[in-house]
Amino acid sequence: MTDVEFLLWVRGPAFDIATIILCAGIVVRLLEIFLMGRKPDFAEPRGSAMAGGMRTVFHRTLPDPGTLKRSSFTIITGWVFHIGLFVIIFLFVPHILVFERALGVGWPGLPSNIVDAVTVVTIIALLAVLIHRLRDPVLRLLSEFNDYLVWAVTTLPVITGWLAFHRVGAAPPALIGIHILSVELLMVLFPFTKLSHAFTLWIARWYNGAIAGYKGIKS
Amino acid sequence: MSGPSFQRGYDALMEQIDAPTAAFFSSCVHCGMCAEACLFFTETGDPKYTPIHKLEPLRKVWKQEYTFWGKLAKSLGISKPLTDQDLTDWETLVYDSCTMCGRCSMVCPVGNDLAYMIRKLREGMAVSGHAPPGLVGATRRAINIGSPMGVKLPALQAQIRSVEADTGLKVPVDVENADYMLLLSSMEIMNFPEFIGAVAKIFDKTGVSWTISSEAFEATNSGIQIGVSDIAAELVQRIVDAAEKLKVKNVISPECGHAYMAIRWEGPNLVGKPFSFKVIHILELLDELRSQGRLKLKDKVDSRLTYHDPCQIGRRGGVMEQPRHLLSELARDFVEMPEAGQMNWCCGAGGGVSSNERADDLRLTAFQRKKSQLDQIKVDGLVSACSNCRIHIEDGLEHYHMDLPVLSLTETLAEHLAD
């Protein structure tokens, strides 16, 4: 298989398969959650569950000052790589073109050299996160194979993308092909690992805020 | 099938898992931030006290019963199913080192309500025979005698007589059509009977129509603490029956943390329908009286005071502003602890921990968190609204050789009530 044939395959059937697994898998995961149901609450409410839920969905993004001090490493590196991933995925023009193809609408991107700098910072943050997970006693107790697998499939696209952009390591069609393949790996694992938190955390936060809001507490 | 068994526990866990639980376990990314929010971890440094780790048995049941791949893995024998040994190993994590204070639920970045899930996990632990002996004893006493501490009606009547003698006021018992029926925790009856006097004084001055029921006066709900909803329901039903028999409009939850959670928020759900009366916390009522201008103080407390939010009343109960309104009237020099309010640190004794003798050492170690909060401010008195917190804080202060009076908000208000 030549480089170009490989690139055409990852852009073609492989991407179709990955899209299907990602979308179907996420929907199944969401239904697995919702169809478990929830008992109605007969206590007299003090506040609004709906308002509480909506509030926590957004507000939980910001830590309280005490927690920020205590868990500063986790919070800061977490913020850095999440924002980094957001910038790379949604504000880099070649990626915006993919969304344009899927949604029919695109949006302006950042200059590519800025995204390049963000990528380097993101890789550093991801490495820091891994080292922390390997060394911190709490994380060592909690972590299992899945945590490291998810780290790898998240970091691989960032690194291969950086290499493809800088055309380092192999011929450009091969580099782009490997990058897209690594993204497809991420896509197929999304619904079946903790990566699904990208979709389910809004639900978890909503329930948290709703339970609290019913009692008049802002969580 | 009678008696505890692993199967009963497993079935109980299967019943407990719901959509929020599924959302929570789906979202956990193993970030470890819940550990740094839990006083049992911060004061021991032992990773096993990480809240999400405490929930591992529940997570296993969710995974292997309520997810497609988890169920597949279990039926193919690829994954390890939950065993009775797991529950044995987890007993101290679920009971000794957790008060269901809910601080972890406030901190989790993906929004997991871990305390909510601990409550559910206890349902499985208890009926499989894995609850702490101390708590089992308290629960049996609560059902058989009517109080986890074994306080019977004659003991209460003795305290009432003593209070009437001290205050010169009548404590109304079994008065029909009173507006408010007061519940009392055994802790208050036995250790802080001044509370009853304080309430009598205040209600007399403010013209509140109230009563105590001789058939159901116990506020504490051991069923909530041990985590058996059927038992908790039975205890709540006694209160419901008494309230309906006396045809009262409101039931007052006293200065006791879990009592408020039990009657106000879990109560109607335990008995399966809404109450025909309202439930109000004593602090809510006092604040109402204050805002109506009926609660008048003759003077203020001069010494420097701070307030400890009992977890089940504040963060998990929703009564946080009211004590502060009251303290603004009562205290001349009031200062908040660092991280007060809804991020307050638990005293370490709630949720059944103080009934669990096995957990004494751990409880006192965890108390260092509260101590360090107090060390950061120099106060002359600590006010709270939960007698369990109060007794444990006194215990802890003594253990660490700290001299600091611990006051009940209701009692202190009564002391400064205008004539």
Place this chain on the structure above:
Amino acid sequence: MKKDQTLGEALRSRGISRRSFLKFCATTASMMALPPSMIPVIAETLEKMRRPSVIWLSFQECTGCTESITRSNSATIEDLIFNVISLDYHHTLQAASGEAAEAARKAAMEENWGKYLVVVDGSIPTGNPGFSTIAGISNVDMLAETVKGAAAIVAVGTCASFGGIPKADPNPTGAVSVSDLVTDKPIINVPGCPPIPVVITGVLVQFLTFGLPELDSLSRPKAFYGQSIHDRCYRRPFYDKGLFAESFDDEGAKKGWCLYKLGCKGPTTYNACATAKWNDGTSFPIEAGHPCLGCSEPDFWDGGGFYKSISTPTGDIGRNAVYAAGAGLLAGAAIGGVLHARKQAAVRKHQRATIDDLGEES
């Protein structure tokens, strides 16, 4: 021109001045990115050499490669090379035809055995040898026969280098490249559809002067194919800044912004278009406002579309996602239904717990 004249003698006899000749050598040197000190080396070598024999085989081609060279504006330069080599066989340019032409080919092979250069343009059909024949000889056979005594083979154009347009899906003739059939002789690929004239001549000069040039992984001379269009494109600053033409003739296009969004294959195309340009340095496709097609790369015709960017998936992502979500709804409803039922069964199974169901007391 006599066959055993040196190249220098041949040029002088044609009245080409030394100045013109040196200018040609200088141009060639700069094309190969060689320092000025190499110009006398090129000049000396070319001057002394015997006019080498070149046999040009045209197979399944459009003749565009030949047209490209011979129609060039800088006629003296390219014309020069055709006068300094002994082009002993070329369908379009030769005077002879029929038996005489084939005889000339055979004679050139015999007389220069081991030293002649074979130039091929066009792909070779393997589906049925009868698809392309010359004098009744199939392309496959003629190629095999002719390369036997060759010093080297130059595959000119993308068809000869990689199969080109005939090879595009569904490849009805079974077209293959020279490299697919010849494995025992050095091959230099000079792709392009067509290749740039000065690149063709530059490669020939490079071969004649220095022997086999340094080749990349696709056997293309690194001197001319070592950099991508993207790396040398004058519109690169716009790419870096994120300024793209969104459609043909829009504001961005008029301002000369990058054509990446319109499907430019510059990033993955290696050729000298951005530097040497076409029509004697006049312009090249991007400068004219059209995205690069990637015509010097294998499978450029099947590369997912000229107007789709190189990194975009080719399928209908939106439709796939919607169908998958629909399938997920069905599967999820089924699975969720089972879970719900399992939970309800657990609830129905509930046995009321009493204090007798607890563990040991202290």
